[in-house]
Amino acid sequence: MKKMTKTALATTLGTTLMLTSIMPAVKAQEITPDISNWAIEALNDGEKFGIFPVEWYYEGFRSVISNGRLNSLMDLTEKKIASLDLPKNESFTPAAVRGDNTRGDIINRLYNIVAQYDLNVAEDAVAYMQERKILQGSEKGLMLEKEATTQHAVIFAVRLIQDTFEQANAGAKGVAWVVEDEDTKIYLLGSIHVGTPDLYPMHKKLTKAFNDSEGLFVEANLLDPSGIEYYMEKAMYTDGRTIKDAVSEETYVKLEKVAEKLGLPMEELELQKPWLISNNFTSLTMDDAFGLTAEEMAMHGVDMQFLLSAYLQQKPVYELEGMNAQVDMFEGLSLEAQEESLVAALDGILEPTEQSDEDLQLMADWFTNWINGDVDKFAASLTEMEGDTSEFNQMLFGKRDENMAAKLADVLEEQDGTFFVVVGAGHFLVDKNIRYHLEQKGYEVKPFYQ
Template identity: 70%
Template structure:
């Protein structure tokens, strides 16, 4: 698989702070899976856990679950809970499983996963799952003898994982802080714009802070259709112009080679501006990392998770910058800077090198530091991006951090209540970051988990 060099790989993760997350948003508009409204919020959380493939949404999700699907769900749920390394329950006695895929039988199978650990299980599987808010039932009762649908079985498994992680005081902590004055509290969360199932579920204290907040602030709301329309308008050349007008013949020749290699129509690439082609090809270079596609990595991104949660909770979403502003930043890069970035990516495809252990280790380190809430080591790992004085790197930080800090100060001064801010982690960790500017404005920024 084609990969970037270590430096380019690190820079790409920063550069795709907005564009990486567009794929799942567009994809969501193209298909309409049959999901019950009551299940949407739970499924939005649980689909990040890695316990079922999203393809299930589009085929027989509301009909009786097959044995193959149930076996997959149970196995992956067991692995997710086993990863916590909980103390074993020596008194565990497994419930009888008949294999008839009724709601009761699935309850028993899930009970046999959790009751083998010292995590406060009841002796009766049904009572245990009721206590954990896994088995809720309806006006018709618990319907234990009914065949379980795929949706019901998935919901049971998600609820069980959420309960166990909460009981074990587990879950990804993130890199987070709090800034407050007399009548306003702002939670600051540093995001990674790509993600993996290991980052989910998040720690209950973090999700509670979000749930208690009256609004979400993000860099850019990439689910806003008007912003996406502007993005498409600005990223594509007007009629009569093409990428050939802005790059050298040598670079265009490389673009033709890549188009042929990837079996892409050169006409489509000619219509895109250099920064868009560079970003698209850069994300392709990540395809398959951690066993996930580019779309799956973006779907697991922290900011995407909170954006979707805010929509489902009908929580107001505010932009610290906006899609338009971020598109304008890319458009504002000089032709030289855009071409330099494009050439770097094209070369990585035409002259592929085996993805080094260091590249994967860098991103893995970011994920681990985010999961454990290790701010100090996260800041050290981001040093890969410091010292770069290129036009591209300068665009990513600097003035942006000062401007976003000013917007947060405005909230503190003028908006009483609780608010949740999610922006790229680098904006809180590099030199003269958002926290620095807030402290310069006279505010105390304290660790979230103090």
Template identity: 30%
Template sequence: MTRILKLFIILVVFSPAAPADETNRYLFWKVEGAPGTAYLLGSIHVGTPDMYPLSKAITQAFTNADTLVVEINLLDVDPTSTNLLFTRKGLYQGKGTLESRLEPQTWQLLIAATKRYNLPLVMLRQQKPWLAALTLTTWVFQQEGYNAELGVDQHFLNQAETSHDIVELESLEQQLNIFDQFSPAEQEDFLLKTLQEISQGGEYLQALKSAWKGGDTAAINELINATLQTNSDIYQRLITERNKTMTARIIELLNQEKISFVVVGAGHLVGEHSIVQELAEKGYKVERL
């Protein structure tokens, strides 16, 4: 699978000789059910070599687990069908263009961003605003040196391929349907929010990585969720509703006599209506590790 395609799917040199940094707390919880147990690890879907190795507590929990649980099993994604899916849902058919669907001011901001990061504008011309936002994010991640192969999800998937059962909480098509069902105004708003975030470039990504390693839930919530929260409908569909769906699936796993190691995007584990909060409110014992 191409690197850019893998970065799309996530909505970006492992050094085994480096010692694990035990001063980092990460976003890591233990959930006790009856009869199952789940460990929840907040992920950022792209990475750099200095993110590894992870703490001994995390690696030991993974080793002891029966099942790895992820949002999407990237090992099971077919590149050809995935490209067709993005084409069908993310591109205008016929004579439609991105420029014709955006307000002039938004289009000019997009042009400025593509020039700043040397992204060929032709790549975006037939894309719907939500896909243009993902394309731009993907490109910026790469320009700033972040790699999908070093994302936390991919790190554990690579290890689990021969040692663990792998369960996915969603499908790629389900995720793309959320974006594709946005109204034209919501899609443009999502693109504007993306332009706002990437205007900070490497500073934003470095802040995100530092907050993730330090387990700073408030900072993660601010960096990932706060911008989306300015549009309650977008936030509801991208975060709140998905959290409820994923929580229900995790509860199904907790009802089985097994240990599950769950890796989901960090934004799903912090703030109001997070998976952590949903499980605690349903009476499960949730312990921050």
């Protein structure tokens, strides 16, 4: 892991655009994996569990699963279930496994993973898997003797994990609240814009609140093509200027060194504005932080998960700011602030030996406290940013929180129904945050978990 900056840390709680950059959203839109329509929603959840690589989608996903893939899937599924640290079932008797990769044999292998724990697990593997809706047949029946495809094996594993976490009353709780009036209820979830498989699956109470809602509110809809187009348009010089005109000679030399180190063509970087380069390079400081690339961590971000789920459920998505507004925030930064952020990102790449364990531990604590739903501990970690009055940090919070709270107050006053809100956790926890402004308007904001 390279040297991480306070900018990178603040942004994981402050704005959608930075660390998610734009490429994960573009990928989510443009890549069409070879999967069945009935499997898409379950796979969208399951790919966050860390039990299979998404590369499987593009090579024989609907063909008979290989031994290598199946063994890897089973091993990682077993580790995921073991992470629950459940008490063991001392009278467990494993189901017979033939090793022929049939649907029935895979069901037995998965049954042996969960039945070793002290859960309410029936003695018959097939009956248990049917009862829990992990094994679902078709008009052709259960087809237990048919060789399983990669897709079927993955779906079985995903369903098992989801069901077992639900039985254990486990799963990431998040930092969440609820606000309502006579005819409107709004769930408020504080997001971390990057994540790891440990954040998934989420707690059943949280996912039920989302599933029962009539619409999703986010800071910016990263899947909106018009927003992506605006981002790309504003992020590039088109008037004859280049990055060399915007930064000092010293910063430009650092940029050349980073380009050489990363094998990036300077002719492309020349046309990018300082805030775009800073955004992209800041995300690189996340590489390998938790054994994932920056792009993988972005795809594990909480808001991206709910955005994709909303699209799959055909749930309306509303923006509290919009990508255009977030781009305009970066455009509105002074050149001095943009260069300061860029230098920090460049130094993080050029001087990786300066990285301390403190930044990594801070993020690990964020993830742990978010998973546990420990709002107080999560909020306490924000003291890392206290006293930072930089132009960049002032941009992330403050007026934005007041504006987003005003829009949510309008929803409470003008709409009927239930809505789900996902914005950066910092917007609910810093001084004079969204909750504060809603309370100033007379609304009571209650903890989601009581």
